Amino acid sequence: MVTAAELIQKRGRHTETALTEAEITEHLAAVDGWALQDGKVVKTFAFKNYYQTLAFVNAIAYVIHADDHHPELIITYNRCVAKFDTHSVNGGRGGISENDFISAAKLDAIYRQAAQ
Template sequence: MMINTTTLLAKKSVHTETALDVSALPAYFAATPGWAQDGPRIVKTFHFKNYYETLAFINAIAYVIHAEDHHPELVVTYNRCIIKFDTHTVNDGKGGISENDFICAAKVDAIFQQSFS
């Protein structure tokens, strides 16, 4: 199956205990530009004009994150938000990267592109 943004946007996160194979990661990163691997997680920094826009973005992604039941670590400053996704249930609870991380990354990117870019 071909991985692209449209495919990821159409999917829903599901409970998993299986991390993605390392050989699959390049295709997922190609479908989610700007996201990078940071150990057992994927990370992206979003930049804004001011604190109000930063908080508006967080509020905008809150529903999607909740609906997907896949909650990232957020680092919030005046004009940026760093989002870190990983899947805590993979690798015997040690965490790692699953397709759920990329599904949510694509959905967060779509919100940013629609409202903040």
Template sequence: MLNPSELLKQKCHPTEAGLNDKALPEFLAAVPGWDLQDGKIQRKFSFKNFYETIGFVNAVAFIANREDHHPDLEVGYNRCVVKFNTHSVNGGKGGISENDFICAAKINALSN
């Protein structure tokens, strides 16, 4: 079983290699709260107010820039949905890679 702390120690790297369907459940189990939807992993985060939401968005932006792996964000007053996939996988068609889970683990660490 994949340990979430292993993902926290890793750094994203350019890749065209996606994860196969057999590996996805193990990786999803390592990032509680995330699920697979429409070819992306995603998680909804809820907050008390807009200020906390934007603080979280700024922290996600910091992680994304440091890892050079950027999510799609849906931001509202007291919520943020974070979605990851890797555009270079599948010959440029997109898919799920280990990079998506590395970032998901680091974002989960923000809420602990």
């Protein structure tokens, strides 16, 4: 069984291999609060105000860039919704790969650190 700690230690890499439904279910169990919605791995992060929301977005920017795995972000006054999928899997039709969960675990770690 995969854990969030194991995912955080990994680096995103180019892949054309999608996870199976069973693998997606296993990986979702490792990342708290993330869900599969419309073919993407999604989570909403809540904040006290716009400044904290933008500080989180700026903090995740390095990780997103370093792993070359960019989510769809929806930013509002006190929320940031992150949506991951991998465009290169399934013959370029997109889907879910381990990269989505690596990034999800890293965003969670940044959020936990910011909440302290």
